[in-house]
Amino acid sequence: MKNLNCPFTVVIVSYHSNLKIFDLYETIPKNISIIIVDNSNDINLASWSQDKSNINIIGLPKNIGFGAACNIGASYCSTEWIFFVNPDCLFDKNTILGFSEFINLQPSAKCFSPLITDENNKVFYKNKCFLSKPSKIFIDTSTTSKVPFLSGAALFVEKNAFESIGGFDENIFLFFEDDDLTFRLHEKFNSNYITPLIKITHLGGQSSPNSSTINLLKKYHWGKSEMYVTQKYKGSLSAFKLLLIHFMKLLNPLFLLNRDKFILQVYKLLGIAGIKVGF
Secondary structure, X not given: OOOOOOOEEEEEEEOOXXXXXXXXXXXXXXXXXXXXXXXXXXXHHHHHHOOOOOEEEEEOOOOOOHHHHHHHHHHOOOOOEEEEEOOXXXXXXXXXXXXXXXXXXXXXOOEEEEEEEOOOOXXXXXXXXXXXXXXXXXXXXXXXXXXXXXXXXXXXXXXXXXXXXXXXXXXXXXXXXXXXXXXXXXXXXXOEEEEEEEEEEEOOOOOOOOOHHHHHHHHHHHHHHHHHHHHHHHOHHHHHHHHHHHHHHOOOHHHHOOXXXXXXXXXXXXXXXXXXXXX
């Protein structure tokens, strides 16, 4: 796929996300190159993309996780910047212009997020991250702000900076990968930003279909990733405390008296404990 004279390439990871990607694609300017890494080997997605010259589909035989798929997508990028975007997002018409304005204002930036809103125009940004100090931040969303961590729902990263820290940690299958990546970028470059010069609508929680199997998979990997990141940054004692806290939750009447919540908590605990589960 040729460079279409845009300074960034969009990378999207799909897991049964074809319907959301179809909607997202309609909002992306056609001079932007798009790389879709498909963790679900979706025939419909591959067929849909065949007549779209700005799309490169990378089909994978199995689900290798979000971060690992992002790394594969990034390896195909020939532009200076990579724009990781969740399938359940929609672009604003001024995305390219806003990007240029931001880079002109912050030429040393290595990583930044657009202003993210939901479908009701309510602003969202990641205001807490247990890896960082301060662990909770508050920003003025009307102006560009420097921050220690960012949401991975819509994330611009300079490719050289991304590669210099080894990209996403592939030990994290799903969840907390954006905390880990942007925290490491902040530690090395101190150059993470949120800017209202670009706006992205994030529908939230709609990238993959709502099914009991996918919900269990998500809960399992939430627990597994939280344990891994806790051990990575805070050590074995904090990891043991995490295991104990979530085991005790199973004894809470809120879980004991609600079968669905109890099963989800069991799967999260299995993830925290590192017990393999088939999906």
